[in-house]
Amino acid sequence: MRVCVIGTGYVGLVTGACLAYIGHDVICVDNNEEKVKLMKSGQSPIHEPGLPEILTESIRQGKIEFTTDIATGVKHGEVLFIAVGTPSLADGRSDMRYVEAVARSIGESLTDGYRVIVNKSTVPIGSGDWVRMIVLDGMAGQSNDQIEFDVVSNPEFLREGVAVYDTFNPDRIVVGSDSDRALQLMQELYTPIIDRSFAENKTLAPVPVVVTDLNSAEMIKYAANAFLATKISFVNEIANICDRVGADVKEVARGIGLDSRIGSKFLQAGIGWGGSCFGKDVSALIYTAADYGYSTEILKACVRVNELQRILVVEKLQQALKILKGKTIGLLGMTFKPDTDDMRDAPALTLIDQLSRLGARVKAYDPLVSQSGLRQGFSNVIVETDLERLADGCDAVVLVTDWQEFLAIDYAKMLRLMHHPVIIDARNFLDGKALKALGYQYIGIGR
Known part of the structure; x- marks a missing residue:
């Protein structure tokens, strides 16, 4: 055709x-x-x-x-x-x-x-x-x-x-x-x-x-993305409760995900959703409902939880380091998800803004962004071209994007280059026990 x-x-x-x-x-x-x-x-x-x-x-x-x-x-x-x-x-x-x-x-x-x-x-x-x-x-x-x-x-x-x-x-x-x-x-x-x-x-x-029909097909797209975004916000809210009561959200997610009515997908707690779809589509659905006099309370809460989840990472850094002014924070990953160069609504951008506002110096390394011409286009962040330069002098490192290659980093070598051995795993992606054994202060989300 x-x-x-x-x-x-x-x-x-x-x-x-x-x-x-x-x-x-x-x-x-x-x-x-x-x-x-x-x-x-x-x-x-x-x-x-x-x-x-x-x-x-x-x-x-x-x-x-x-x-x-x-x-x-x-x-x-x-x-x-x-x-x-x-x-x-x-x-x-x-x-x-x-x-x-x-x-x-x-x-x-x-x-x-x-x-x-x-x-x-x-x-x-x-x-x-x-x-x-x-x-x-x-x-x-x-x-x-x-x-x-x-x-x-x-x-x-x-x-x-x-x-x-x-x-x-x-x-x-x-x-x-x-x-x-x-x-x-x-x-x-x-x-x-x-x-x-x-x-x-x-x-x-x-x-x-x-x-x-036309209208239902258009609604299917919005409803699917809104549901997935809500599922992520839900598990992040559960993670924040886990942090307070001493439970492990990874175990909780595994337990509830085995229920066929719930399923295991999109139950990974972390820094929240980003990208070009979820935020845009949820906002559009909220706006459409308002046009017809309906207030979408669940969807509004979903958006708010996601906004707070990004700030939560900054709060964890403050708890570990106290004052962030004058500290150097390294970000592992910049894109909103692995295997893409898309920076639209990436959580890393929120972290860069918030940390800069608090007086911290921000450095970042991303497998794609660091090797592309894009790395010159960001403000308030030093985009490093290798992991050693990222770790050098850092008071803490935050894993922001769960690139597979970050599992193979020589974290012992990275530790020797850092001022303070603090690592925030904002995707619950790394082996916390192994990092603690190396001497890191490992902090996950809901763990």
């Missing part, structure tokens, strides 16, 4: 490259010329494991192209994906300017034939009908009555760091539309994934496809 993906961020580029890899003819559109040149050369502008290989093979097979010309993409595609950003505004609303601009451009560029316009971006409930209206506005002045289109909601459930895996091994595919014709086309598009032809385990049953 002929596919056009507009927007080549984490969602758009992964979607386009994976659809090309399974055999579709894909054109990806982005208005950033430098980015398009980079992708044409086979390089990925984002760090995502497995993506460079998928991209290179799709280009070699002639299945994917890149352009800045949206009209070229629209003319090519039977299925047109809108995959541009919808960042949060100050009041919690989603910023829909980019979606609006793309929808209008699609309308201006439509030619003869039938198209399915797919909202892949996370958009507020009701956006399907709104996008239809904007596309029609873009078509104003065209007298061609041979143009037909339907709008579909097809939310993504990709996790950064494993997005390629998630594309080929989804828990479900959600498609919302009131058009049987559009739904049939989407089923055809995803058939190789539904049939698990490209799955890691090809013996599993076909991927469940949730076929529903």
Whole structure:
């Protein structure tokens, strides 16, 4: 099938490259010329494991192209994906300017034939009908009555760091539309994934496809992220009680996670959630509910607990070191999660701000950020290029991101370089007993 993906961020580029890899003819559109040149050369502008290989093979097979010309993409595609950003505004609303601009451009560029316009971006409930209206506005002045289109909601459930895996091994595919014709086309598009032809385990049953209306499909995305964010905030609240009563939250999480009604995923206590999705989507859902006169008390508490959890790490440092003014604090990890270079709403940024405000010097090391040009772009932090420089002269080290390579650090050597042997494990990721045996004052979350 002929596919056009507009927007080549984490969602758009992964979607386009994976659809090309399974055999579709894909054109990806982005208005950033430098980015398009980079992708044409086979390089990925984002760090995502497995993506460079998928991209290179799709280009070699002639299945994917890149352009800045949206009209070229629209003319090519039977299925047109809108995959541009919808960042949060100050009041919690989603910023829909980019979606609006793309929808209008699609309308201006439509030619003869039938198209399915797919909202892949996370958009507020009701956006399907709104996008239809904007596309029609873009078509104003065209007298061609041979143009037909339907709008579909097809939310993504990709996790950064494993997005390629998630594309080929989804828990479900959600498609919302009131058009049987559009739904049939989407089923055809995803058939190789539904049939698990490209799955890691090809013996599993076909991927469940949730076929529903536009509004419900949009709500599924928000509800899923809101629930996961709430689950993390819940276990963090339990961890804070554990700290006070002498229980170990890792044991508690293991015990409750074995209950099939609860499950073990997203029960890892720590510094809280970050990234581009949870905060944005929970805020958007709170704002939408308020539009209809409903106050979302659980979701508001979820956000508040997450904010406090970041400050909790600073409080633990104060308890261990007393005065932070004039102290040097090292951060292990900066990105919001491992295997990505994404710094959006990363907990490390909150720590840097809070510690700087209290007069501490902050140093940081991250496997990706430290080796990239990004390391020059941060204020109030010295981004070190190796672990020895990070540890040198530190009064405490905080593990912020649970990169696997941090398990293999020579912590004995690091200890000899530090002023004080304090380590805050903000992800409960390290072996606390082993670190204590080396002479560290090990402090976890809820342990």
